[in-house]
Each structure stands twice: as C-alpha cells, then as structure tokens.
Amino acid sequence: MGNGAKAAQKRERNAAKAGGTAKSQTKANEAAKNIICTVCRQTFLLTTRAPALEEHASNKHSKSMADCFPTFGQ
Template sequence: MGGGNGMKSAMSREKNAKKNAAGAGSQLKVNAAAQTFKCVVCMTTFQSTTKPPQLLIHAENKHKKTLADCFPGVTA
C-alpha cells in the first residue's frame, strides 16, 4: 500500500522547508550596501536607485543649497 495524501503533503512540506531555509536570512547587509548617496551636510544616506531630482528636493528643502553643495559628483 502507498502513502495517503496526508503523507505526501507532509513530505512535500518537509522538502520545501529544507529548500527555503537555505536562502533565508537578513537583508540588512544588502540594504546597507545599497546606500550609495550621502548628503555631505547632514550625512543622510540615500539608496542607489534614488534619482537626482529627489536628491535636489532634499538639498533645497532641508538645507536651502544646491545639488552640488550636498551631493558632489551627482549631476541633474
């Protein structure tokens, strides 16, 4: 006699749990590495996907400065 549906489900859950456990972990290190833009005035970090217009808004609203003053090397 073969195993019933309950047995198949249990084996499938066990197999998937082992497969998914290998890739599980914290994403904090990856997120910290993605912080590539840093305001030289207030040292706030921004992710690499942040567009220059968003950085310009930060510079103008928070510091009343230009993009070049807060983020040297970033061009609009």
C-alpha cells in the first residue's frame, strides 16, 4: 500500500471520528465554473478577473475579450 492510500485511509478515519464525511472542494469548484469562452468553450471560475480573460482571448484566439466573453461584466 502506498503512502497516498494510507493518507486517504487516515482522512476517512478522522472524518468518521469527527462524526462527518470527508469534504472535497472539487464539486464546489466545478459548480463555480460559469464563465465560458464562446470560441473554445473553456470554463473559468466565477472569481476570474478581466485581465486573465483578456490574456486568454489574446493569446489563444487573437481576439478581443468581448468576442470571447460577450456576457462578462453584465
């Protein structure tokens, strides 16, 4: 058994002792990805700021931010 499996078992045991289940942020992060590039359909988190979206639009598509994200900021 590798160290990763041991760590997972320990997390499960500790969660059971605490009376709950192990919590993962993965599902919450997937639900928060609601900014979508209209050109390539790549998703971005709700908290992504305009400079990062502008960088994506110019580097990946050579377009303006308004072309890739027409609903951003509305």
